[in-house]
Amino acid sequence: MADLVSHPDEVKVVTRRFGLGATNIDRYLELDGYKAVRKALGMEPDAIVNEVKNSGLRGRGGAGFSTGMKWSFVPKQSAKPKYVLCNGDESEPGTCKDRLIFEHDPHAVIEGVMIGGLAVGAKSGYIYIRGEYRYLSIIMQKAIRDAYAKGFLGKNIFGSGRDFDIYWHGGAGAYEVGEESALMESLEGKRGIPRIRPPFPAVVGLWGGPTVINNAETLASVPHIMLGGAEWYAGLGPPKNGGTRLFCLSGNVAKPGVYELPMGYSLKKMIYDVGGGIPNGRELKAVVPGGSSTPCLTADEIDINMDFDSVAKAGSMLGSGGVVVLDDAQCIVKFALRTMKFYQHESCGWCIPCREGTDWLKKTLTRFHSGGGLKKDIDNMQYLSENMLGRTFCPLGDAAAMPTIAFVKKFRKEFEDHLDGRPCPYEKVGVAEAVLA
Amino acid sequence: MEMVPHYPTKRSALVPTLLYAQDEVGFLSDEVIAELAGRLDLTELEVRNVISYYSMLTTKPRGKFNVQVCTNISCLVRGGEDILNHCAKKLGVGHKGTTPDGLFTLEEVECIGACSWAPAAQVNYDFHENLTAEKMDRVLDEYRKKAREEVRM
Numbered sequence: 001m002a003d004l005v006s007h008p009d010e011v012k013v014v015t016r017r018f019g020l021g022a023t024n025i026d027r028y029l030e031l032d033g034y035k036a037v038r039k040a041l042g043m044e045p046d047a048i049v050n051e052v053k054n055s056g057l058r059g060r061g062g063a064g065f066s067t068g069m070k071w072s073f074v075p076k077q078s079a080k081p082k083y084v085l086c087n088g089d090e091s092e093p094g095t096c097k098d099r100l101i102f103e104h105d106p107h108a109v110i111e112g113v114m115i116g117g118l119a120v121g122a123k124s125g126y127i128y129i130r131g132e133y134r135y136l137s138i139i140m141q142k143a144i145r146d147a148y149a150k151g152f153l154g155k156n157i158f159g160s161g162r163d164f165d166i167y168w169h170g171g172a173g174a175y176e177v178g179e180e181s182a183l184m185e186s187l188e189g190k191r192g193i194p195r196i197r198p199p200f201p202a203v204v205g206l207w208g209g210p211t212v213i214n215n216a217e218t219l220a221s222v223p224h225i226m227l228g229g230a231e232w233y234a235g236l237g238p239p240k241n242g243g244t245r246l247f248c249l250s251g252n253v254a255k256p257g258v259y260e261l262p263m264g265y266s267l268k269k270m271i272y273d274v275g276g277g278i279p280n281g282r283e284l285k286a287v288v289p290g291g292s293s294t295p296c297l298t299a300d301e302i303d304i305n306m307d308f309d310s311v312a313k314a315g316s317m318l319g320s321g322g323v324v325v326l327d328d329a330q331c332i333v334k335f336a337l338r339t340m341k342f343y344q345h346e347s348c349g350w351c352i353p354c355r356e357g358t359d360w361l362k363k364t365l366t367r368f369h370s371g372g373g374l375k376k377d378i379d380n381m382q383y384l385s386e387n388m389l390g391r392t393f394c395p396l397g398d399a400a401a402m403p404t405i406a407f408v409k410k411f412r413k414e415f416e417d418h419l420d421g422r423p424c425p426y427e428k429v430g431v432a433e434a435v436l437a
Numbered sequence: 438m439e440m441v442p443h444y445p446t447k448r449s450a451l452v453p454t455l456l457y458a459q460d461e462v463g464f465l466s467d468e469v470i471a472e473l474a475g476r477l478d479l480t481e482l483e484v485r486n487v488i489s490y491y492s493m494l495t496t497k498p499r500g501k502f503n504v505q506v507c508t509n510i511s512c513l514v515r516g517g518e519d520i521l522n523h524c525a526k527k528l529g530v531g532h533k534g535t536t537p538d539g540l541f542t543l544e545e546v547e548c549i550g551a552c553s554w555a556p557a558a559q560v561n562y563d564f565h566e567n568l569t570a571e572k573m574d575r576v577l578d579e580y581r582k583k584a585r586e587e588v589r590m
Contacts, residue, residue: 002554002566081445093509093548131456131493132549134562167443170453173493175547189451189477191490207445250511250552257553292510292548322552324511338513342547348490 005257036223054230056242061215073202092291094322097246112219194394237263241307282327290319293399295406331426343400354397371423511552
């Protein structure tokens, strides 16, 4: 059970019921539970979609696409059943927020899936939770059973004459499955390999049926929008970036934790106020603002607002909300190597630029960090990364290339220092490499 | 197998079922694979093809307790590698190695979603967070104790 933190600047929307025992369905009902879905049952599907559109809610998984827009792409008529899919395969390094949502407020996710179902005309939904989160799967399975027992799920939900089913589904360890089309493959009992698009999942998704797939935090936000109204939710953040965000603050900060802050909150304040600054008398070196796939920002670049558009303008991405802080004792080459080791391990191998690119980059970075670097390696790494961009079925290739390009561009001197002060001027070469070689 | 009716196709239950089977048996043995393939109308090759994709699934026996230490970025900057090295020394095994008594397997893993409570490790499904070398020792001792108590029972 992960510890909860709090800060006066937090705006508790998704985290409102955290720590209040809302996994218990009766307690959840006392805390305005299942009111949003009852309200949605009395609304026209288009009205639900418009409410979500107007709220400015954008996908919390990383891409930041308008949720209402995504829902509106689902065709009204379909010969095949439609589905709502909750992506709880949280595995982006630096991200640990969906875990807290499942742990503290599983019924909010269920409600979000139901409202999504009502909006697009689906009769069933699946909640996919990564295999490592076994205790959360147990919590979610109980929540689903309790909702069935109350008549909130199944036939004739809330006596409305409509049916809706929700099932839990579990993964077994694969970052790639967090990608929407790979997740559908995995749910169909296959290797999690991405599908080519178009057709997009909204038209041809799970078992060929039109499918809405949203991140767990996105879906957990939906009931609050239905109850509080689009205008209220949109007003919490800057234009086109509605609501709040669960920021997972980690790394070299005094008070790491998951904080729910309004969209557009200052990154500088997040690190120095909310996070309590850099401990041990150290200075800030870099920040990874939205999970390991997002290009890092240097200490001079942190005077920005944390919303999708502002971070994009600063040349990075808001991503999944994983804010990883690095102090000046960290070696960027080592950090880049560990990042690439991850992508090399997780590349499914389907697309050659990603499979080969991540492998070459990992090998080059390993050699570079252990003292065998060549000057031309620095440009080669950048060239190789740039040639991976946009050349794969899914964004994993981009996710590996983008941070590497930023590390090389923004910390070129640190790479050059490795040529002069071999093997690594910042630390002794990791013992792990020696032990595990 | 009670999951099968949740899906329009039988094989959809495969991934979570494999993990549950592995938890029961300890690893995905030839017998387990043959059994699941039969029940889900798949060939054994199709099942093996899926197993090889997922990092939690294994066809080789492991120790009773799988010590999975995260060294990904958030853990890395807070000493995740030191925890891994400490475990390696303490247990006398490297990545994916099993202690001679069959109690522990050590594994370096990718992000387990404990970033704000780094460094972290999972032993089987239990999370252990904000680790130090001393805390890790206590964690390992607890599992040793647990194993001894089970033998007595």
